[in-house]
Amino acid sequence: MATAVRRIKLGSQGFEVSAQGLGCMGMSALYGSPKPEAEMIPLIHHAIDSGVTHLDTSDFYGPHTNEVLIGKALKGGYREKVQLATKFAIRVLEDGSMGGICGEPAYVRAACEASLRRLDVDYIDLYYVHRIDTRVPIEVTMGELKKLVEEGKIRYIGLSEASPDTIRRAHAVHPITAVQLEWSLWTRDAEDSVIPTCRELGIGIVAFSPLGRGFLASGRNLVQNLVDNDYRKSLPRFQPENVENNLETFEQVNEMALRKGCTPSQLALAWVHHQGDDVCPIPGTTKLENLNNNIKALSVKLTPEEMAALESISNAIKGERNKYMVLTWRHADTPPLSSWKPI
Template identity: 75%
Template sequence: MSGVRRIKLGSQGLEVSAIGLGCMGMSHGYGPAKPEEDMIKVIHHAINSGVTHLDTSDVYGPHTNEILVGKALKGVKREDVQLATKFGIKFGETIGQSEVHGEPEYVRACCEASLKRLDVDYIDLYYVHRIDTTVPIEITMGELKKLVEEGKIKYIGLSEAGPATIRRAHAVHPITAVQLEWSLWTRDAEEEVIPTCRELGIGIVPFAPLGCGFFATGPKLVDNLADNDFRKILPRIQGENFDHNKVLFERIGEMAQRKGCTLSQLALSWVLHQGDDVGPIPGTTKIENLNQNLGALAVKLTAEDLAELQSISFKGARMPDFVLVHSYTNSDTPPLSSWKSE
């Protein structure tokens, strides 16, 4: 395998490629599912290029993305790949309808089902996809700890958790990684969540490091979105927000020209420069885009470059309200004592 540098996620021994591959868009979220054979080629190309950190979830599809990743891993040495998946979200009938679950029996059932779909003996990194505020995080973590002891999962992660929840979870069993949205256009985790992770020695896995494709495609992103592409409803590409953000896109583009790289490489390089504990997982469905993402590893940014990029402020919420309601939530239930499983 080629040389993509490795980083340590968390303090428990997990090592991953500095850039991972988010697999969601192959099956879910960004319009219709892409042809399976083509996506398997992309995953194989990623692995052969040294990208060993693959990220999926039971809710992508739902279920079909895990099946796809499982098929792609046939014939790949299991120890050569760090496989991450998630549980906890159930989608309803329409956009905006979802439930979050963290009950112990649900945790176990989801893990068993993911192992079967992925057709593997263990999951390297298993995330709580969103925090169930009706179940103390200690209860959810207790079941995850059992799954670690049984060898079904190796490391535990949280996705979009608030700082108090991260602390409570980490007290039950060490958290290896927190997944969150972090990019040039989404910086809100920098206030409390990222400092909490660093204090506790928890790795940071940014999803959407290219601004849901905005930094790869630019303003024309909105021209070709399928009806079932959730980006159609992103507040940042609506009305005045979009007009403001287009100007910033051009400004970053000028800087990329000066650096001799593409705009998306500059945006991804900014994320990579945030620390050795940061392992972004840009998604793509095209080999040429994957190669371009890997090129970001060679882009060097000076302190002045970083300061200029950090001064840029995009307009609009990062996600619609019905998504944000489950983001950076703190489990507001009292720890353990008063909770009873129904």
């Protein structure tokens, strides 16, 4: 019997999504070579038909090609069935490399209009600031996003890797519907201040990399099979000084999963789902089997004792979660609005 995918409300503005989403990045970027459209479009359709209707992409993935892929997948009546999220702010240079972060108003508008063209849609359900431009007051970036909402080009606004102060200031300009952050048994640094801030303000939480970039799904098998152009090979937690310790942690998760009669990925995802009905994890995959496996995590029930045991295990993870911690919420405060001098 198929697992039913329940619906949840993200934020306080009436936005409703599937309780589990689909992160689409790995189909086109960062985790090795892009996967064939002929395989990915049916996978996306299967996700939607199964009730996973919250799709997450970005103009940075590819760059640009992931949005094009999603746009093709939404033809034939699928657009009306999904809650589509994309992101902007990471500039891409002509050679495809990253060219810094930009939150200036003209760029906000140009990026949105370019995403609408690539996705071939009339509006974006949830539009995120992918990374925070620490040169530009967040009120300035939000001012342009608010105009895009008023024009009907976007429906809801989100922030990704934003600090508590940035979230508060942005929310004062226009309600923030969701904050996207890395949250899993592998990464829990947002629990002290970012997540409480979201809950105080009635902002939904979208958890990216809820399976620790795949590590919590397959452990050593993943580590041994990463190809040279896989971004994960550069991450501190996959480096020799940390990886053996982290594999021991994975084995503890795996042992608990065996006792529960589920897979380690289902156990790790279930832990995220048990954080509350304001949380939507968006595990990514390029395989139908993994997609079906992830959906089944919604039926895994954990006791408070099992939750505590998993959290105790997770405390042993070693290494930073990101190669560039300067681009995370810890360094995402912006200057005061009074300092802004438009170019």
